[in-house]
Amino acid sequence: KSKPPMVWHWIPVFGSAAAYGQNPIKFFFDCREKYGNVFSFILLGRRVTVALGPEGNNFVLGGKHTLLSAEDAYTHLTTPVFGKDVVYDCPNEMLMEQKKFVKFGLRADNFRAYVGMIEDEVVQFMNNDASFRIWPMNDINEWGTFDVLHAMSEITILTASRTLQGKEVRSQIDKSYAQVYADLDGGFTPLHWLLPNLPLESYRKRDAAHKKISDLYIDILRKRRENPSDEQEHDMIASLMNQKYRSGKILEDHEIAHIMIALLMAGQHTSSASGSWTLLHIADRPDIGEALYKEQVENFLQPDGTWRQMQYEDIKTLPVLDSVIRETLRMHPPIHSIMRKVREPIPVPRTLASPSEDGTYVVPKGDYVFSSAAVSQVDPRYWKNPMEWDPSRWIDPEGMAAQAYKQYDDENGAKVDFGFGLVSKGTESPYQPFGAGRHRCIGEQFAYLQLGTVITTLIRRLEFRLEGKFPAPDYNTLIVLPKKPRNIMYRRRKF
């Protein structure tokens, strides 16, 4: 039994850190050419084994959690930011219960209340943000310009705090807490994953910010208990306050606080990156911007010229909007490498990779294993013209995506459901921007609601064009972001 092939490198401990860090997708495709679906590389002293393709995704995400541990892979990054006793700082069974508690908060009757709130925040932002003031422009033909990531980051935190985080957090977020939040965020980088504790300013600020934000939530919980309001809150704090573990233990205040921080961090960069890439592509393809606008006009413009308020249920019935988001997540999944740590030696299925006809690779204990949907989602084996942003591939049942799935099903005997939100469920799918298996994202529906409402609120009022070249991805952050310059031009629509 042998270990998977090792990627050749010059410098012993440093290994392939530069190639992986600069462009992990290119690095993985290049390695697959040389070594096949499964290979190992050195990342600053760590051994990483990568498993590619749908079967590789399944190997990593469908593996037993007792053998492939997410908490061992992530806790040193996440625990200083989120805090103790939640997510990856507790046994996996507890995380599964915590995910159930959060899911209870992410339910339809809460979502119904969110659409109007999100729309309201976007319009307020357009009126108030210094770099994005549209209403003072009188000349309807005048083009303005804004940095798309700046706008989407602000809009994401404003809308998430107004809805999930609750009114107390919303009222603090654009005041004293903006800097505290930025400091906490500064502790959520690849450097902090590699080296969790250094005597540096960013680490000190991270720890101070964690304490301050955690105390903010604990204070909110105390005040809500002291002064129960008759008004029903639709936020996550209200949902978590009533939850109990199966053992009968209630969620303690610090646990609720830490779950709230985890949700803030889990949703912020993923959604702001996805929103930015979506707007960049819309700006690059004005014909699709117009198709989105037309879809809005047909469904929501009333005879008196005013817009009907979009409802939560409506979002699922808008194929152009749905396919635009879906296609953007195909080309730009925010998380390019999903990681687990190997607790016991694991044999690699022979159909995925093997050293010889009767041999088997074994991934040794202590390795990290990585899967990468970012690779399978642009793999020409599964997608026609994978580097082309083409939302229509999701709409046309005879179109490219449907064809790709059919071909994939035929070859593998697999069944991939093609319905809304279902494509990404299987651990062996080539399309999984939200992951798969027991650690799968529970924020997908919220992310679709948030992105869908933000995009439609903007598209109803504005036209977009790209200012310069389409920006390249920056892989130096944990979440793949568009590099600067990433300016978009916009103009008010004539009603």
Ligand code: HEM
């Ligand atoms: C897990 C992607 C938004 C909460 C994940 C995973 C991915 C992902 C790939 C799997 C990680 C792994 O297996 O290691 C995304 C994308 C988003 C998004 C692309 C937006 C476009 C959100 C939002 C929330 C959220 C808005 C919260 C409201 C979570 C949680 C997990 C998770 C709680 C589970 C972690 C675990 O079980 O280990 N997400 N996410 N995500 N996400 Fe998201």
